[in-house]
Amino acid sequence: MTARPPLAGVRVLDFSTLLPGPMAGLILADAGAEVIKVERPGKGEEMRSYVPRFGDTSANYAILNRGKRCIAIDLKAADAIEKLRPLIESADIVIEQFRPGVMNRLGLGYETMKEINPAIVYCAITGYGQNGPLRDEAGHDQNYLANAGLLMLGGDDAGKPVIPPGLIADIGGGSLPAVINILLALRQAEATGEGAYLDIAMTDGLLAWNWWAQAMLSTTGKVARPGGELLSGGSPRYRIYETADGRYVSAGPIEQKFWENFCAIIGLSKEMWDDSRDPASVIQAVAACIKAKDAAHWRQAFAGQDICATIALTLDEAMEHPQFSERGLFARTVTDGTAEMPALPTPLAPVFRNADPQAASAPALGEDNDEFLKQTQSGEPAE
Incomplete structure (x- = not known):
């Protein structure tokens, strides 16, 4: 200061x-x-x-x-x-x-x-x-x-x-x-x-928080659906998935390189990597992969990887995180x-x-x- x-x-x-x-x-x-x-x-x-x-x-x-x-x-x-x-x-x-x-x-x-x-x-x-x-x-x-x-x-x-x-x-x-x-x-x-x-x-x-939905409405005439668009849960690339022990993975691998890394790490079948045809089915498949392992497994699997995925922390865990302590x-x-x-x-x-x-x-x-x-x-x- x-x-x-x-x-x-x-x-x-x-x-x-x-x-x-x-x-x-x-x-x-x-x-x-x-x-x-x-x-x-x-x-x-x-x-x-x-x-x-x-x-x-x-x-x-x-x-x-x-x-x-x-x-x-x-x-x-x-x-x-x-x-x-x-x-x-x-x-x-x-x-x-x-x-x-x-x-x-x-x-x-x-x-x-x-x-x-x-x-x-x-x-x-x-x-x-x-x-x-x-x-x-x-x-x-x-x-x-x-x-x-x-x-x-x-x-x-x-x-x-x-x-x-x-x-x-x-x-x-x-x-x-x-x-x-x-x-x-x-x-x-x-x-x-x-x-x-x-x-x-x-x-x-x-x-201003409606920026993407306003752009979508202005250009396509379509009103964004709750839980139905890229940034509101309609894509498997931007979802919250439950783990085997009741914790949650916050997954946001929107870009293709992150998505491919994410799919490989969670063990998603290669035929499901193309999420453009049937996003709902891919969401279900990803959810099944994440649900098969507990949070500790995914925390270790995601560590150091370029995938934009993390275990959702409770507030007490967040306040004790070394990232915030160091800052x-x-x-x-x-x-x-x-x-x-x-x-x-x-x-x-x-x-x-x-x-x-x-x-x-x-x-x-x-x-x-x-x-x-x-x-x-x-x-x-x-x-």
Whole structure:
């Protein structure tokens, strides 16, 4: 890591909750920004109540909010804007995640903040954006995936879509596009003195994930079938196969050289190597080969081979893998009193990520009120 983190001196005022905004804030914090979370007095944001517990707080909250600051303030209070004015004046970035119009009703919309600080970069993350017929519709990750057409690209052998293992819309459609656009706007603000309003819609951010299916639709007129295309399980070259002991082989030998190596290693009959005529039959034949041996056999057979196939790891196995240990991805830790756990790796290049072990805690609710609002953690004025 460089001696000075790239975002050192950048202040982020974060009104967001749950996952998309806090993940974006975590990435910015890992790059050196000072992130100040703004939460409601009393209980704070909802994720503080989530289980499992980690010390005195939620493990989910702690892993997303390590190393941040926190103030607790009633945004509906008549004097909220004036109390926040010094922070708005000094902030470079604002992140909020309310439904469209909420921050305006609170008197904390972009136009108000722009009058106080013309260079402010204001990022609003929502499910569907600030306009359009769906702008006020409630939703969660899989709802956004469904409306973007992405949910229907993956499915089981019967074509039924399955719940994705990761919150793709929240992170891939929300957090990451937010960070990208924040950094672009920050560069613009530094050059011109003018900030920007960023309308980040998680569903909009998912549309790029449909790239191959969109290309297929635009050129052939065919809608991709869940579980039926090259990258959605319709090809024997891109499938998940079960082993004899109930583990799984993630096989992706799409290119011909990888496919031929893969077929030879698993012992597939030579007449089945041509998968262009009857892909379904080849899938069954490959599945039978993989099912005949356990994961240990295939792990050894695949080792050092050019075949794009691997045993699917559980999370605990992945976290202990020497690949990630050598790259220092879990070197940081989150602490809470005597409790400690590995910190969540953020997608920063190693040059911007501290490779040395560094413990950080998530902030207690309102712990920085006295510094930033001249108040106690309870929300009462300091004596």
